[in-house]
Amino acid sequence: MMEEIPVIDLNKQYLSIRGELEGVLSRIFAKGSFILGEEVAAFEREFAEYCGVSHAVGVASGTEALQLALMACGIGKNDEVIVPAHTAVATVSAVEASGARPILVDIDPVRLTLDPALFSQAISPQTRAVIPVHLYGCSVNMDPVLQIAWEKNVLVVEDCSQAHGALYRNRKAGAWGDIAAFSFYPTKNLGAFGDGGAVVTSNRGLAEKVRLLRQYGWREHYVSSVRGMNSRLDELQAGVLRVKLKHLDKWNLRRRQLADLYFERLKKTDLILPAQPDESNHVFHQFVVRHPRRDALMRFLRGRGIHSLIHYPVPIHLQPAYADLGYVSGSLPNTEAASREVLSLPIYPELSEEKVHKICEAVFDFFG
Ligand SMILES: Cc1ncc(COP(=O)(O)O)c(C=O)c1O
Structure with missing residues (x-):
């Protein structure tokens, strides 16, 4: 299985x-x-x-x-x-x-903030x-x-x-x-x-x-x-x-180590990897990659038993409840592009290196 x-x-x-x-x-x-x-x-x-x-x-x-x-x-x-x-x-x-x-x-297209x-x-x-x-x-x-x-x-x-x-x-x-x-x-x-x-x-x-x-x-x-x-x-x-x-710093460090492994292994792929500005120490609540074929990649990973999430799939200004705020499709282009392309890969302190390797191998297979 x-x-x-x-x-x-x-x-x-x-x-x-x-x-x-x-x-x-x-x-x-x-x-x-x-x-x-x-x-x-x-x-x-x-x-x-x-x-x-x-x-x-x-x-x-x-x-x-x-x-x-x-x-x-x-x-x-x-x-x-x-x-x-x-x-x-x-x-x-x-x-x-x-x-x-x-x-x-709208957001900065590199930092996404x-x-x-x-x-x-x-x-x-x-x-x-x-x-x-x-x-x-x-x-x-x-x-x-x-x-x-x-x-x-x-x-x-x-x-x-x-x-x-x-x-x-x-x-x-x-x-x-x-x-x-x-x-x-x-x-x-x-x-x-x-x-x-x-x-x-x-x-x-x-x-x-x-x-x-x-x-x-x-x-x-x-x-x-x-x-x-x-x-x-x-x-x-x-x-x-x-x-x-009491465990938070240790857990954040572990997230950092797993992120480093993702960076090392995924740098040769077409994925856009998370920005790491010099003055910021990222704690990798999410490890978010970007690609125009995001939906196909997500389905491919799911076929290999690898779960991923999209944060966030529909920009707030295009959600039905917020239609009356007065924004239209195209008004916040960087946000809309991010919503189409971002994918959050598994990252949590208890994740093993072996599983990160497995996820990366699946990504390599997707890109052939
Ligand atoms: C960026 C951001 N702001 C606010 C919240 C709201 O937090 P809560 O779910 O505890 O109300 C969350 C959590 O989902 C969040 O990720």
Whole structure:
């Protein structure tokens, strides 16, 4: 029987840390405190330290982390937020949940992240923030983004959902902007056993606002000082994340080694391989290759038992729900080309070198 190669294997990761997890989870079960307790507080301290910022606030998902970050900045109705068009739909839905209007801009065709020049052109009197998305694990070219944002008085809200531990000029993703959002969706480089997210910032006032907003605006229980929502990280997820955070650097290093193997073996093919800018330390949440015959390659690999994914197959501005944003086919050409050509090959810390070789051999066979 043909051995399947999945895009991720969370069971293998679980088995590698099972003992540590069981200890933590049974301690939390026995304690009987499940919402915003000591585990969440400890995780917030540890994650802030990891990111090199002063504050982290645990929330219910990455989407809500973005929404709460925007709300804490006072962004809402009649405001515009600039977002790269090539991202998870969550980035755009979070902007709309805050009440603001998302303005989609095209991407740099090499890095596949926000094009700073197009960001600059998209700024209007209503623009309050920009969301650089550190897509696939590689940081956005932050210097020009920060420079433009500073000159034009635009807040920078980083979307770090795919970039836990990624560096830009030796500082972590999440430590560059005014405020940043992380997702702990199970498949992320740092993933919970369910939904989870965090807002990080070195601005104490913003952190306090997020803390209020995540629980009905309560400073004290049952008294709302501002209108808030329910977006809490729970104790079990915080306990899991505390265990996994200790392994994150080792896991990211392993992703890097597997990526190096892909680079070495695939460099002679026609595939366009991921950009590796000098100032960024890519953490390879995804290993994304590009080719005009992407769909045929994906089918060919599937025939060999190799799974792959497309991040993302339909640009947000061409999805039915977003037709009223006013973009047409051809309006964001780099994003549209990326959607037609990108393919995410399997990459996760527990993947063996042997399997990477197998995937590369299959790619060679496809190109003949
Ligand atoms: C770039 C990006 N932003 C935001 C999110 C939203 O995170 P969550 O699924 O935790 O709401 C994700 C995760 O899917 C993401 O990849």
